[in-house]
Amino acid sequence: MRHFAALFDDLDRTTSTNAKVERLEHYFRSVPPGDAAWALALLLGKRRRRLISGRRLREICQEATALPDWLFEACHSQVGDSAETVALLWPHPAPQATNEADSLEIWMAKRLPHLAALEPTAQAEAVRHCWATLTAGELLLVNKLLSGGFRVGVSTGLVTRGLARSAGLDEALLAHRLMGGFEPSAAAFQGLIAPAGEGEELSGRPYPFFLASPLEPGQLADTAPSDWQLEWKWDGIRGQLIQRSAGSSLWSRGEELINEAFPELINLASSLPQGTVLDGEVVVWHPEAEAPEPFANLQRRLGRKAPSKALQRECPAAFVAYDLLERKGVDVRTYPLRERRLWLEQLHQHWSATAPAELQSRLRLSPCQALSDWQGLEPLRLQARHSKAEGLMLKALNSPYLAGRRRGHWWKHKLEPLKLDAVLLYAQAGSGKRANLYTDYSFGLWNDAGELVTFAKAYSGLDDGEIRELDRWIRAHTRERFGPVRSVEPLQVFELAFEGLQASKRHKSGIAVRFPRISRWRRDKPAAEADSLASALALMEVRP
Amino acid sequence: MPLPADGLLTLTPQGLYCRAAQAWIDPWRPVPRALITHAHADHARAGCGEYWAIASSEGILRQRLGQDIRLLPVDYGQVLGIGDARVSFHSAGHVLGSAQIRLEAGAESWLVSGDYKRCPDPSCTPFEPVTADVFITEATFGLPIYRWQSGTEVARQIQTWWQQAPDRPSVLFAYAFGKAQRLLAELAAIGVEHEVLLHGAVHNLMASYREAGVAMPPTVPLGSLPRGASLAGRLLIAPPAAQRGTGMRQLAGAQTAFVSGWMAVRGARRRRGYGRGFVLSDHADWGGLVRTVQQSRAQQVYVTHGQSDVLARYLREVEGISAAPLAGHFEAERSGNEEQAEPS
Numbered sequence: 001m002r003h004f005a006a007l008f009d010d011l012d013r014t015t016s017t018n019a020k021v022e023r024l025e026h027y028f029r030s031v032p033p034g035d036a037a038w039a040l041a042l043l044l045g046k047r048r049r050r051l052i053s054g055r056r057l058r059e060i061c062q063e064a065t066a067l068p069d070w071l072f073e074a075c076h077s078q079v080g081d082s083a084e085t086v087a088l089l090w091p092h093p094a095p096q097a098t099n100e101a102d103s104l105e106i107w108m109a110k111r112l113p114h115l116a117a118l119e120p121t122a123q124a125e126a127v128r129h130c131w132a133t134l135t136a137g138e139l140l141l142v143n144k145l146l147s148g149g150f151r152v153g154v155s156t157g158l159v160t161r162g163l164a165r166s167a168g169l170d171e172a173l174l175a176h177r178l179m180g181g182f183e184p185s186a187a188a189f190q191g192l193i194a195p196a197g198e199g200e201e202l203s204g205r206p207y208p209f210f211l212a213s214p215l216e217p218g219q220l221a222d223t224a225p226s227d228w229q230l231e232w233k234w235d236g237i238r239g240q241l242i243q244r245s246a247g248s249s250l251w252s253r254g255e256e257l258i259n260e261a262f263p264e265l266i267n268l269a270s271s272l273p274q275g276t277v278l279d280g281e282v283v284v285w286h287p288e289a290e291a292p293e294p295f296a297n298l299q300r301r302l303g304r305k306a307p308s309k310a311l312q313r314e315c316p317a318a319f320v321a322y323d324l325l326e327r328k329g330v331d332v333r334t335y336p337l338r339e340r341r342l343w344l345e346q347l348h349q350h351w352s353a354t355a356p357a358e359l360q361s362r363l364r365l366s367p368c369q370a371l372s373d374w375q376g377l378e379p380l381r382l383q384a385r386h387s388k389a390e391g392l393m394l395k396a397l398n399s400p401y402l403a404g405r406r407r408g409h410w411w412k413h414k415l416e417p418l419k420l421d422a423v424l425l426y427a428q429a430g431s432g433k434r435a436n437l438y439t440d441y442s443f444g445l446w447n448d449a450g451e452l453v454t455f456a457k458a459y460s461g462l463d464d465g466e467i468r469e470l471d472r473w474i475r476a477h478t479r480e481r482f483g484p485v486r487s488v489e490p491l492q493v494f495e496l497a498f499e500g501l502q503a504s505k506r507h508k509s510g511i512a513v514r515f516p517r518i519s520r521w522r523r524d525k526p527a528a529e530a531d532s533l534a535s536a537l538a539l540m541e542v543r544p
Numbered sequence: 545m546p547l548p549a550d551g552l553l554t555l556t557p558q559g560l561y562c563r564a565a566q567a568w569i570d571p572w573r574p575v576p577r578a579l580i581t582h583a584h585a586d587h588a589r590a591g592c593g594e595y596w597a598i599a600s601s602e603g604i605l606r607q608r609l610g611q612d613i614r615l616l617p618v619d620y621g622q623v624l625g626i627g628d629a630r631v632s633f634h635s636a637g638h639v640l641g642s643a644q645i646r647l648e649a650g651a652e653s654w655l656v657s658g659d660y661k662r663c664p665d666p667s668c669t670p671f672e673p674v675t676a677d678v679f680i681t682e683a684t685f686g687l688p689i690y691r692w693q694s695g696t697e698v699a700r701q702i703q704t705w706w707q708q709a710p711d712r713p714s715v716l717f718a719y720a721f722g723k724a725q726r727l728l729a730e731l732a733a734i735g736v737e738h739e740v741l742l743h744g745a746v747h748n749l750m751a752s753y754r755e756a757g758v759a760m761p762p763t764v765p766l767g768s769l770p771r772g773a774s775l776a777g778r779l780l781i782a783p784p785a786a787q788r789g790t791g792m793r794q795l796a797g798a799q800t801a802f803v804s805g806w807m808a809v810r811g812a813r814r815r816r817g818y819g820r821g822f823v824l825s826d827h828a829d830w831g832g833l834v835r836t837v838q839q840s841r842a843q844q845v846y847v848t849h850g851q852s853d854v855l856a857r858y859l860r861e862v863e864g865i866s867a868a869p870l871a872g873h874f875e876a877e878r879s880g881n882e883e884q885a886e887p888s
Contacts, residue, residue: 012810013819013820014799014819014820015817015818015819016819065688066862067688068858068861068862070857071687071688071854071857071858074687074851074854075687075688075689078687078689078809079689079809079811080809080811081810081811084809084810084811085689088689088691088808088809089688089689140810153814431811434811434815435809435811435812436809436811436812437815464815
């Protein structure tokens with residue numbers, strides 16, 4: 001625990017990428033495999049199980065202090081995190097780290113689950129007994145592990161790099177081995193860092209996804225449209241469909257196995273030739289329809305363990321394939337897209353000729369769009385709307401299939417978002433990095449009766465300076481406080497951007513918005529000139 | 545809550561006013577007579593007819609408000625007759641020359657704390673507990689999450705951090721007046737003798753501290769170094785505003801840290817994008833605020849700045865002391881979100 005606490009502190013205290021990788025490498029080299037396994041799972045964010053709620057930890061701490069409820073609450077709202085509030089208020093932290101020998105594995109596999117399983121009275125005592133042995137820094141860490149809120153500023157990529165260096169392994173190989181999850185144990189960790197083997201068995205695992213970056217138009221200047229494959233950017237979820245001797249599987253981009261939510265796609269996978277891995281988009285698409293359904297209908301299928309027959313009929317899933325990663329059991333990711341596409345089309349053709357009728361509409365090839373010169377790019381992008389797509393993808397025909405986000409090979413070129421000017425009505429302090437800063441905003445539009453009706457919440461889009469300025473303004477123009485929420489004078493207008501609008505009975509405004517964010521602070525615009533619900537409904541006509 | 549209209553002190557648009565002394569304490573706008581608790585910009589403003597302040601703050605006050613201001617230097621503990629009031633200044637332990645101001649007339653005595661702290665600080669005289677009927681206290685860090693470690697402990701943390709990076713410069717961002725000199729004095733107290741580099745804004749405030757005989761390591765302004773001089777392994781103290789300014793380009797690759805009481809909360813540090821935060825404040829922590837109120841033996845307490853409503857409620861409900869937040873222009877809300885707000 002002590003080594004991991006030191007790692008956590010050091011990672012938290014530097015903003016340098018190199019320093020973080022070096023520190024990770026050093027940690028993985030110096031601790032036993034059982035500890036390394038748990039550290040890895042925690043750093044990758046794979047173990048965020050809540051053992052004891054933050055609220056309960058606060059109760060347990062409060063019993064040991066003489067502080068009234070409301071004061072605890074006031075502290076929590078300043079800190080923005082229960083685990084840290086307790087660490088700051090706990091009256092008896094140990095002055096020095098103890099138990100040099102105790103391992104992270106024992107804490108994670110035994111001590112913390114044991115605390116969680118106790119009866120309330122015994123639990124309070126045991127937790128306080130545990131806290132009394134910890135320094136303030138360790139206490140924060142243990143509370144974060146208990147409450148499932150452990151996070152530290154390292155990406156999966158950096159963790160993978162640090163571990164790859166400590167084990168002398170190729171980063172890509174390690175990334176692949178890590179795909180699809182990792183159960184923390186010494187044996188699993190040793191398997192993970194074993195030297196690369198011949199015909200390595202990765203049967204169940206998907207490949208790391210290759211991600212596109214937002215298009216920087218200058219990047220196309222020296223190229224011809226014929227160097228690129230253009231496709232629609234589908235509005236579904238990214239998936240990898242796998243058919244290998246070990247079985248069929250469907251993985252989401254979040255590396256989750258989603259077989260159960262999409263039984264019809266698992267049927268589809270088992271009709272593919274052995275040793276096939278397809279990259280594509282999971283969407284809801286009716287067999288006879290020209291275009292897929294809006295994202296909201298796919299959402300009804302996500303997270304369902306066993307979708308009913310009725311739901312499968314109402315919202316039928318399809319896989320829109322756009323890349324081939326494994327062909328006849330061979331990893332073909334290093335071949336250029338030009339060749340992979342050719343193989344994908346051949347595979348689709350053979351499959352169509354033999355697949356049962358009820359599966360035919362389940363697998364669709366993402367069509368390539370033709371473009372003769374760059375002048376045509378913008379008109380083409382606008383057509384995406386008719387195909388119910390989010391925009392265009394541009395993929396270099398000579399690009400290999402890499403891992404993660406590497407700029408230059410694949411670009412996404414999304415449709416311009418929809419925009420409305422709305423009035424700031426409520427604000428709430430954020431948490432974590434944004435604790436004690438009003439950063440969560442609710443916005444309203446005018447209804448026919450001349451009242452502002454809340455229609456969207458947004459958290460992002462302002463820069464740090466604007467956030468601080470708005471925070472000051474909110475504090476000075478508060479009308480009422482409702483717990484952590486303040487209503488403010490309806491004076492500030494913001495341009496909100498979002499990806500779509502849907503009629504919704506669950507919202508007071510009658511409208512649900514997709515991915516709202518602030519695009520501009522309209523200091524020039526008085527609240528009276530903000531948009532109305534009627535104008536929002538008109539936008540809905542344009543892009544349902 | 546407003547002050548009673550018939551009290552020794554009242555609140556006017558210019559700030560806290562004592563009719564008996566015909567004087568304002570730390571006024572927000574120009575007035576004929578100002579009693580100044582200390583020389584930070586939100587307490588000492590330009591344009592007043594005369595200033596009464598502790599003698600050791602004279603240099604910095606003149607530097608900031610003008611060389612020709614009419615300034616009447618005062619010693620700690622000296623009882624002054626101003627108008628019909630007896631006025632005395634008592635050490636607040638906040639920065640060099642900082643004071644609490646006690647006013648007495650008729651049977652009434654009031655104490656205005658200004659900014660203060662209770663931890664030892666080798667760069668200024670220690671806080672002196674003072675009693676009065678009514679106490680007006682600040683509450684910048686009025687939450688029990690704020691519990692300070694000693695300056696010595698923080699100086700050791702800084703020394704370790706600095707020594708672990710011999711191959712590049714280390715930059716400490718700290719408020720130019722008060723915090724920067726306290727850092728130097730704390731470092732000297734644990735035996736640091738290396739020359740420390742100072743940003744110009746910090747260097748300009750050193751003379752008063754040197755004159756007052758505060759023990760600090762040797763210092764040199766960054767601007768006086770020859771162009772291209774290696775700064776590897778050097779420690780530089782700069783004000784927070786310099787982080788975005790020019791003239792610090794030679795510090796590319798430096799490790800940076802911010803020194804402030806606000807750094808006690810992880811989110812506050814990460815929001816500012818500093819790698820490291822050292823928790824060192826020139827304000828009283830929660831325990832210091834509560835203890836000071838108790839020691840004042842005041843029957844009525846008013847709380848300004850920061851978490852005024854929280855501290856007042858705690859004093860009422862837990863300590864059984866009559867207390868209320870004092871509304872006014874004591875900074876909208878000192879929340880820790882103000883990079884420019886000088887003293888913390």
